[in-house]
Amino acid sequence: xxxxxxxxxxxxxxxxxxxxxxxxxxxxxxxxxxxxxxxxxxxxxxxxxxxxxxxxxxxxxxxxxxxxxxxxxxxxxxxxxxxxxxxxxxxxxxxxxxxxxxxxxxxxxxxxxxxxxxxxxxxxxxxxxxxxxxxxxxxxxxxxxxxxxxxxxxxxxxxxxxxxxxxxxxxxxxxxxxxxxxxxxxxxxxxxxxxxxxxxxxxxxxxxxxxxxxxxxxxxxxxxxxxxxxxxxxxxxxxxxxxxxxxxxxxxxxxxxxxxxxxxxxxxxxxxxxxxxxxxxxxxxxxxxxxxxxxxxxxxxxxxxxxxxxxx
Amino acid sequence: xxxxxxxxxxxxxxxxxxxxxxxxxxxxxxxxxxxxxxxxxxxxxxxxxxxxxxxxxxxxxxxxxxxxxxxxxxxxxxxxxxxxxxxxxxxxxxxxxxxxxxxxxxxxxxxxxxxxxxxxxxxxxxxxxxxxxxxxxxxxxxxxxxxxxxxxxxxxxxxxxxxxxxxxxxxxxxxxxxxxxxxxxxxxxxxxxxxxxxxxxxxxxxxxxxxxxxxxxxxxxxxxxxxxxxxxxxxxxxxxxxxxxxxxxxxxxxxxxxxxxxxxxxxxxxxxxxxxxxxxxxxxxxxxxxxxxxxxxxxxxxxxxxxxxxxx
Numbered sequence: 114x115x116x117x118x119x120x121x122x123x124x125x126x127x128x129x130x131x132x133x134x135x136x137x138x139x140x141x142x143x144x145x146x147x148x149x150x151x152x153x154x155x156x157x158x159x160x161x162x163x164x165x166x167x168x169x170x171x172x173x174x175x176x177x178x179x180x181x182x183x184x185x186x187x188x189x190x191x192x193x194x195x196x197x198x199x200x201x202x203x204x205x206x207x208x209x210x211x212x213x214x215x216x217x218x219x220x221x222x223x224x225x226x227x228x229x230x231x232x233x234x235x236x237x238x239x240x241x242x243x244x245x246x247x248x249x250x251x252x253x254x255x256x257x258x259x260x261x262x263x264x265x266x267x268x269x270x271x272x273x274x275x276x277x278x279x280x281x282x283x284x285x286x287x288x289x290x291x292x293x294x295x296x297x298x299x300x301x302x303x304x305x306x307x308x309x310x311x312x313x314x315x316x317x318x319x320x321x322x323x324x325x326x327x328x329x330x331x332x333x334x335x336x337x338x339x340x341x342x343x344x345x346x347x348x349x350x351x352x353x354x355x356x357x358x359x360x361x362x363x364x365x366x367x368x369x370x371x372x373x374x375x376x377x378x379x380x381x382x383x384x385x386x387x388x389x390x391x392x393x394x395x396x397x398x399x400x401x402x403x404x405x406x407x408x409x410x411x412x413x414x415x416x417x418x419x420x421x422x423x424x425x
Numbered sequence: 426x427x428x429x430x431x432x433x434x435x436x437x438x439x440x441x442x443x444x445x446x447x448x449x450x451x452x453x454x455x456x457x458x459x460x461x462x463x464x465x466x467x468x469x470x471x472x473x474x475x476x477x478x479x480x481x482x483x484x485x486x487x488x489x490x491x492x493x494x495x496x497x498x499x500x501x502x503x504x505x506x507x508x509x510x511x512x513x514x515x516x517x518x519x520x521x522x523x524x525x526x527x528x529x530x531x532x533x534x535x536x537x538x539x540x541x542x543x544x545x546x547x548x549x550x551x552x553x554x555x556x557x558x559x560x561x562x563x564x565x566x567x568x569x570x571x572x573x574x575x576x577x578x579x580x581x582x583x584x585x586x587x588x589x590x591x592x593x594x595x596x597x598x599x600x601x602x603x604x605x606x607x608x609x610x611x612x613x614x615x616x617x618x619x620x621x622x623x624x625x626x627x628x629x630x631x632x633x634x635x636x637x638x639x640x641x642x643x644x645x646x647x648x649x650x651x652x653x654x655x656x657x658x659x660x661x662x663x664x665x666x667x668x669x670x671x672x673x674x675x676x677x678x679x680x681x682x683x684x685x686x687x688x689x690x691x692x693x694x695x696x697x698x699x700x701x702x703x704x705x706x707x708x709x710x711x712x713x714x715x716x717x718x719x720x721x722x723x724x725x726x727x728x729x730x731x732x733x734x735x736x737x
Binding site: 288328 | 540541666
């Protein structure tokens with residue numbers, strides 16, 4: 114017997130849409146993918162409707178919870194950022210409703226450790242999910258790392274998002290790998306040379322006060338010097354970038370935490386960041402990013418489905 | 426009366442060739458430009474000959490002194506790098522002759538401050554020139570900065586190139602400006618917003634232990650936060666990158682020098698680096714890069730024209 118559908122969970126990013134039809138326990142029954150926010154030309158309602166036409170409809174009691182760029186200036190509606198420190202319930206309370214029974218999760222903003230305005234959209238839902246997947250996150254000072262195109266480092270204090278910091282580590286890697294004269298390789302991501310990656314981690318740590326800018330030319334210098342093949346150079350670049358990200362983030366944010374970091378992301382990126390954190394003596398706990406996102410959307414669904422409680 | 430031509434000075438880079446017909450004082454009589462080393466398909470001799478067909482010829486006693494990528498693996502002939510510490514006369518002695526009376530200046534190599542193999546090709550000629558344009562460089566510990574696509578920081582000890590350090594500052598700026606989601610502006614280089622550039626310098630200095638990676642997202646964050654227009658964002662990016670380059674280079678290399686740096690480059694880049702150095706209390710002396718290159722080629726010409734001296 115098919116489990117009863119209760120809600121639709123959606124992660125609607127710039128480039129991709131992922132919709133899950135879920136049961137009352139937040140488990141996925143069916144999955145659909147579709148165009149990202151940048152590609153739908155403003156037709157969010159139509160896109161959602163056509164992708165979910167064969168699923169139960171709002172009149173059947175279903176709602177949709179959407180996170181990501183769908184709530185941005187290029188999205189369906191602009192869901193204003195919730196300012197940090199942000200409690201989970203503040204994020205849920207700030208969800209915006211559009212159309213009939215469609216709820217959009219807002220992003221977060223903060224003034225980061227380096228006094229700059231910082232923003233996230235989509236990762237806040239993964240954080241909500243992580244708080245449910247790893248209940249110990251709700252207590253004490255905890256550091257999360259969500260590696261990706263724009264890696265987010267997030268400080269939690271008793272389950273409240275107190276601040277975060279963005280590093281465009283993945284974007285810089287892709288740009289340099291694709292366009293720079295420092296790298297001339299076509300190595301596939303799954304062919305990453307682990308030994309070379311780890312060599313870069315160790316060499317970066319030798320000079321903790323160096324600027325990343327003064328280490329990048331090594332990718333080319335070590336090729337010219339015969340120490341790296343062109344196939345190894347991108348693993349070396351990846352190691353330098355992630356080492357810089359990890360070292361700088363720990364220096365900025367890890368003073369008050371135990372020597373452990375929670376990673377939320379893809380298996381491949383979590384493995385790389387775990388290596389880089391181990392170099393500094395930090396242990397990691399790893400949570401799958403897609404699972405965390407779904408858990409966050411489920412949590413939002415649950416809270417929005419509760420009868421309103423009197424405040425005060 | 427036309428001054429007598431004595432030699433041809435050539436800066437043959439990857440993308441451009443610049444040839445100058447010079448007199449006995451190293452002054453340019455005529456200039457020609459042509460295709461870079463990457464574009465001539467190995468036809469270096471033919472290219473040189475056709476561009477200089479109307480000039481006096483080798484049989485008239487003229488020689489050509491060429492520097493840059495013409496001496497690299499994509500060049501006319503590979504002129505092996507001279508290892509640092511390198512005296513000016515070692516660089517001249519290592520010039521390679523190809524064809525009839527064509528001399529190619531070698532590049533330099535070193536193990537840099539961060540224990541990586543580092544290389545330059547073309548800038549060594551500007552350094553030779555700078556040693557003649559600013560005679561005081563021949564004494565004491567001096568720091569040179571040659572800003573560009575791959576900025577070179579060079580430590581001189583009594584006129585000997587003791588070591589150097591490469592930062593792909595200009596390349597990273599161009600990549601991020603063109604391809605990154607952090608920047609969405611089309612600002613022309615000459616329209617650089619000086620106040621925004623200087624704001625970035627000051628803000629970078631506030632957090633000397635931050636990694637550049639954790640400052641780059643500011644270019645976008647400050648736009649989202651309404652603190653920067655999209656036109657100002659590239660000046661802010663330029664400020665962050667140059668601030669990082671200058672801060673890291675001074676930390677690595679400036680311990681033993683007076684608080685002054687010699688800049689060799691274009692007027693625009695020297696102005697930006699001079700601002701960034703002033704933030705750290707460093708004065709600058711500025712030498713035009715093209716003039717330094719010509720002075721270096723002239724110096725090589727003079728030494729190669731001298732009758733060989735007995736050694737020992």
